Amino acid sequence: MLSGLTKFILGFFLAIAVLVGGGVAVALYFMNRTGIPPAKPVFSNDSPSVKAQAPKGTQPGEGKPSLTPETSTKSSPTSTPTESPKATPSPKPLPSGAYRGRVSWAEGLSLRSQPNQEAEKIGGVTFNQKIIILEQSEDKAWQKIRLEGSEQEGWVKAGNTEKVDEQQPEKPEQ
Numbered sequence: 001m002l003s004g005l006t007k008f009i010l011g012f013f014l015a016i017a018v019l020v021g022g023g024v025a026v027a028l029y030f031m032n033r034t035g036i037p038p039a040k041p042v043f044s045n046d047s048p049s050v051k052a053q054a055p056k057g058t059q060p061g062e063g064k065p066s067l068t069p070e071t072s073t074k075s076s077p078t079s080t081p082t083e084s085p086k087a088t089p090s091p092k093p094l095p096s097g098a099y100r101g102r103v104s105w106a107e108g109l110s111l112r113s114q115p116n117q118e119a120e121k122i123g124g125v126t127f128n129q130k131i132i133i134l135e136q137s138e139d140k141a142w143q144k145i146r147l148e149g150s151e152q153e154g155w156v157k158a159g160n161t162e163k164v165d166e167q168q169p170e171k172p173e174q
Contacts, residue, residue, distance in 0.1 A: 023081070046106070098134045103127055104162045115142035122154050123147075133149035133161060 030151070103109055103125050111123040115137040125131060130148040136158060137143070143161060146153045 008049075017057050027162055042106070062084070072173045082137060094132060095134060100159045101131050101133045101161065103129050103156075105160035109156045109160055111145075111152070111156060113154060115155040118154065123152060125156065130164070131161065133163075 009135055104127075106127050108127050108129075109125045110121050112119040113122050114120075125145070125147065132146045132148055133138055134144045134153065137155070141158055142155045143158045144153060144155050145161070
């Protein structure tokens with residue numbers, strides 16, 4: 001009689017332990033699955049809204065000049081002559097090995113003082129902003145850039161910029 005009661009109590013506690021353990025395992029599984037953020041989808045029609053949001057992460061006044069000429073050039077041809085004086089820094093000769101480019105990363109880039117992830121952030125560069133790529137780091141993972149129309153220089157991750165054909169900017173100004 002005593003052994004039957006002991007078996008019943010032991011079986012009851014063992015069943016409770018299995019149920020609690022299984023519940024904890026399922027809860028941990030789903031908590032880990034929901035803790036991983038999904039990859040951000042990129043759609044072909046996202047670019048216009050990204051351009052409008054891009055100035056949020058920049059320093060005051062840096063992103064707005066590069067976006068204003070694009071929108072005003074598209075809206076009316078009479079504003080083109082007023083944009084020409086702003087484009088006068090472009091005839092300045094580039095250093096040897098340097099070339100003009102633009103930021104192709106939709107969220108913009110952080111400008112750093114040194115070519116590494118832990119370096120101090122010294123500014124930001126918006127999507128589609130015109131830049132001058134001055135050099136690459138030895139491991140080709142970073143690029144030293146200068147903001148066009150400014151003397152601010154810094155390092156950004158390579159692969160987030162693209163070379164700009166120098167003939168294209170002159171056509172809208174003519």
